[in-house]
Amino acid sequence: MKILIVDDFSTMRRIIKNLLRDLGFTNTAEADDGTSALPMLQSGNFDFLVTDWNMPGMSGIDLLRAVRADERLKHLPVLMVTAEAKRDQIIEAAQAGVNGYVVKPFTAQALKEKIEKIFERVQAK
Amino acid sequence: MALSKDPGQATAQEFEHSLKDNAKQLVDYLEKGQFGEAILVIQAINQARDRGLYHEVGLLTRALHNSIVNFQIDTTHALEDDADTTRISDASDRLDYVVTLTDKAANRTMDLVDSSAPVVANIGKEAAALRVDWDRLQRREMAAGEFRDLYKRIGEFLQKTETSTADVSGQLNEIVLAQDYQDLTGQVIKRVITLVHDVEESLLNLVRMAGQVDRLAGIEHKKVTPEAKKVSSRGEGPQIHADKKEDVVSGQDEVDDLLSSLGF
Numbered sequence: 001m002k003i004l005i006v007d008d009f010s011t012m013r014r015i016i017k018n019l020l021r022d023l024g025f026t027n028t029a030e031a032d033d034g035t036s037a038l039p040m041l042q043s044g045n046f047d048f049l050v051t052d053w054n055m056p057g058m059s060g061i062d063l064l065r066a067v068r069a070d071e072r073l074k075h076l077p078v079l080m081v082t083a084e085a086k087r088d089q090i091i092e093a094a095q096a097g098v099n100g101y102v103v104k105p106f107t108a109q110a111l112k113e114k115i116e117k118i119f120e121r122v123q124a125k
Numbered sequence: 126m127a128l129s130k131d132p133g134q135a136t137a138q139e140f141e142h143s144l145k146d147n148a149k150q151l152v153d154y155l156e157k158g159q160f161g162e163a164i165l166v167i168q169a170i171n172q173a174r175d176r177g178l179y180h181e182v183g184l185l186t187r188a189l190h191n192s193i194v195n196f197q198i199d200t201t202h203a204l205e206d207d208a209d210t211t212r213i214s215d216a217s218d219r220l221d222y223v224v225t226l227t228d229k230a231a232n233r234t235m236d237l238v239d240s241s242a243p244v245v246a247n248i249g250k251e252a253a254a255l256r257v258d259w260d261r262l263q264r265r266e267m268a269a270g271e272f273r274d275l276y277k278r279i280g281e282f283l284q285k286t287e288t289s290t291a292d293v294s295g296q297l298n299e300i301v302l303a304q305d306y307q308d309l310t311g312q313v314i315k316r317v318i319t320l321v322h323d324v325e326e327s328l329l330n331l332v333r334m335a336g337q338v339d340r341l342a343g344i345e346h347k348k349v350t351p352e353a354k355k356v357s358s359r360g361e362g363p364q365i366h367a368d369k370k371e372d373v374v375s376g377q378d379e380v381d382d383l384l385s386s387l388g389f
Contacts, residue, residue, distance in 0.1 A: 014235055060360070061360070083362055086364070089360070090380055094384060103377055103380050
């Protein structure tokens with residue numbers, strides 16, 4: 001299970017990386033925005049994407065749309081971990097095809113639940 | 126700030142006063158047919174109006190300038206042992222400094238947790254292993270040779286626990302110390318808030334004065350309706366007072382409710 005973590009703040013990437021490690025996912029890579037993440041996804045055989053929304057360069061929602069528009073990536077599970085908390089934005093992300101949405105600040109428990117739920121669904125398919 | 130509450134008001138009154146006097150004079154000259162003098166009076170009225178406005182614009186510009194200059198406070202004493210200390214002299218540098226300091230503190234804290242976690246995990250693991258043998262000893266399932274081994278291991282474990290917990294305590298203290306950024310960043314942010322407040326006040330004065338200018342000059346503006354804000358794909362960042370806004374969720378539970386209402 002290879003996971004890409006995309007966030008413009010290195011501390012947040014580190015927090016997510018540590019939480020994923022505690023959940024047993026040690027194979028992770030990092031990117032600081034959509035522009036650098038997309039080529040990594042296209043060439044890196046990732047199984048899961050965790051992304052922030054608000055980033056310089058390409059935002060998380062644009063990255064999500066780019067992933068869904070890419071023939072080889074469109075089934076990649078995407079979890080959004082973001083401070084964006086407007087109802088319209090959550091609906092927008094859902095319509096763009098997000099698999100889970102965690103608002104910051106979050107707890108280790110919330111992140112764990114969402115990730116497990118996404119994997120259950122992916123495996124059920 | 127060296128500003129009256131409403132600088133435009135005083136000028137306006139002064140101007141209206143001189144306008145009244147001058148108007149009487151003007152009518153007087155016109156009735157007497159002294160058109161040359163009448164035109165001079167009109168010029169005087171114009172000059173008085175311009176002078177008042179320039180004066181107010183000058184005052185406000187100076188106040189704005191002062192607000193910005195006063196903001197350059199010295200924080201070097203707080204950073205003495207930092208080699209790359211420079212005088213931080215503007216708001217965005219100051220806020221960059223906040224970002225750097227908080228980033229450093231977050232990483233320092235996580236480093237300390239990362240180095241403490243395996244120490245604690247090891248103590249736990251060794252204690253668990255010892256307890257298995259300890260239980261066997263209590264059930265009298267242990268041979269004398271094994272007991273001697275256990276005896277030695279317990280001694281070693283106690284000693285190791287003593288030093289390990291001292292290490293972890295030290296690291297916990299350092300985690301607390303790493304939170305000292307809050308004091309420094311708090312001070313910087315408060316300064317920036319003061320600057321923003323001063324600039325806002327000066328801008329308000331400017332707007333108020335522009336209103337006076339319009340009134341004196343008899344200019345009318347079309348009402349401008351602000352464009353509806355649209356959500357950009359870039360995002361808006363954290364929401365302040367989320368619990369008081371209708372269109373914002375105030376936590377993960379509300380996100381989950383919203384998503385499940387959408388069939389997630």
